[in-house]
Amino acid sequence: MDKEEIRKRLKEVESLPTLPPIVSKLNEMVADEDTTATKLGKIIEKDQVLTSKLLRMVNSSFFGFPQRISTVSNAIVLLGFNVIKTLIVTSSIFEVMQASDVGLFEHSLGCATAAGIIAKRLQIKNPEEVSTAGLIHDLGKIVLRSELPEEYEEIIKITNEKGLYIREVEHQRLGIGHGEIGGMLARQWNLPERLVIPIEYHHKPGSSPDFKDITAIVHFSDILIRALGFGNSGDPWVPSLDHKAWELIKFKKSDVKEVISELDEKLVELQDFTLEIKKDA
Amino acid sequence: MQRIPIKFAKPGFILGKEAITPEGQVLCGSDTELTEDLILRLKKQGVLVLTIKGHPVRLPGELPLSERLRELDRRFSKVKKDPVLKALETLIGEFWIEQEKGKDYLKRLKTQKS
Numbered sequence: 001m002d003k004e005e006i007r008k009r010l011k012e013v014e015s016l017p018t019l020p021p022i023v024s025k026l027n028e029m030v031a032d033e034d035t036t037a038t039k040l041g042k043i044i045e046k047d048q049v050l051t052s053k054l055l056r057m058v059n060s061s062f063f064g065f066p067q068r069i070s071t072v073s074n075a076i077v078l079l080g081f082n083v084i085k086t087l088i089v090t091s092s093i094f095e096v097m098q099a100s101d102v103g104l105f106e107h108s109l110g111c112a113t114a115a116g117i118i119a120k121r122l123q124i125k126n127p128e129e130v131s132t133a134g135l136i137h138d139l140g141k142i143v144l145r146s147e148l149p150e151e152y153e154e155i156i157k158i159t160n161e162k163g164l165y166i167r168e169v170e171h172q173r174l175g176i177g178h179g180e181i182g183g184m185l186a187r188q189w190n191l192p193e194r195l196v197i198p199i200e201y202h203h204k205p206g207s208s209p210d211f212k213d214i215t216a217i218v219h220f221s222d223i224l225i226r227a228l229g230f231g232n233s234g235d236p237w238v239p240s241l242d243h244k245a246w247e248l249i250k251f252k253k254s255d256v257k258e259v260i261s262e263l264d265e266k267l268v269e270l271q272d273f274t275l276e277i278k279k280d281a
Numbered sequence: 282m283q284r285i286p287i288k289f290a291k292p293g294f295i296l297g298k299e300a301i302t303p304e305g306q307v308l309c310g311s312d313t314e315l316t317e318d319l320i321l322r323l324k325k326q327g328v329l330v331l332t333i334k335g336h337p338v339r340l341p342g343e344l345p346l347s348e349r350l351r352e353l354d355r356r357f358s359k360v361k362k363d364p365v366l367k368a369l370e371t372l373i374g375e376f377w378i379e380q381e382k383g384k385d386y387l388k389r390l391k392t393q394k395s
Contacts, residue, residue, distance in 0.1 A: 016296060023360070059303075064303070066304065066305035067304060067305065068303060068304055113338055223366070223369075226356065227353070227356060227366075227369060227373055228373060229349075229352060229353070229356060234292050236355070236356055236368075237358070237359045237360075238356050238357050238359065238360050238366060239360075240359070240360050240366075241360070241363055246365060249348035253368065253372065256368075256369060256372055257372055257376065260372060260373060263374065264376070264380075265285065265332070266282050268286065268330050269329060269330050271340075
């Protein structure tokens with residue numbers, strides 16, 4: 001199987017839940033200059049299940065708002081439409097992930113939390129967007145698992161037997177890695193490039209054509225959360241650090257120490273959050 | 282210090298940090314000793330997580346410190362030559378040791394090593 005074939009398969013994604021119809025309606029509304037957060041919020045709130053999922057995500061500890069967000073329009077004002085749209089688009093994906101791979105779900109939440117903490121410390125505009133990029137950075141692995149289950153099983157088997165990085169085996173077997181695969185799907189779903197590029201380049205952030213700061217943060221957050229051993233992303237190894245990306249972060253030891261401490265606190269809350277989700281599932 | 286979900290709190294534990302609701306309201310200060318009543322009240326007010334002095338609880342799935350450090354070393358085994366990642370591994374290990382055994386223990390350990 002080569003890249004082109006995978007691209008074709010992605011175009012006909014069948015086993016993954018389709019995009020909620022509400023997304024195209026919301027896209028139309030956002031293009032209209034008269035649309036306000038309240039109007040958008042009202043449309044989303046018509047779907048009660050989606051609303052409750054959305055509010056649970058925005059109130060979870062990886063965004064870290066001190067005040068509880070109780071309406072969708074507030075969530076849009078506080079987090080921005082890009083974040084809300086991405087959470088809606090990926091909510092069904094996360095359901096698949098919660099059911100089939102809790103370890104990957106925890107890894108994604110942990111990466112989102114780390115990315116948010118680092119983005120705030122670096123004073124990046126809209127750190128919630130960076131959290132969201134962290135949340136969906138391994139989208140490609142979920143796609144692989146559901147669209148190419150036999151190949152994915154084989155990849156995991158070889159990864160474990162040979163003690164390799166999962167992405168090495170993906171490249172050997174498919175000629176493409178989960179970063180590119182996730183990027184393809186995210187682009188197909190019209191997610192903003194600020195989120196697509198970090199997905200696509202999180203293992204080679206130095207080569208990213210744009211949004212280098214967000215991509216570097218997601219790259220380092222992935223390293224940090226694997227280093228802490230939180231969740232399971234397919235192999236246990238800490239990935240190599242792209243030093244071009246590190247130049248954009250370049251924390252002192254004291255900064256990293258504070259990040260680890262802040263992250264550790266949030267991970268306890270996250271564990272409770274994932275336990276709650278497991279109970280509801 | 283240890284962060285624990287409130288359901289693991291027991292009378293006699295000492296708060297290492299203020300107890301805070303998810304809305305950010307401070308309910309009681311650091312160094313407060315927990316009682317049965319206080320734990321109940323904090324739960325009612327919506328507190329989810331507490332920071333406790335020492336490391337009195339072994340949370341579900343939590344490995345003993347020595348094993349966590351061994352696993353940490355194993356996870357870093359492919360990137361040992363990278364000085365930034367080497368420093369990260371050391372920082373995480375020291376953070377865990379300090380959390381579980383206290384600052385003085387870590388200081389002594391570092392002096393012994395040097």
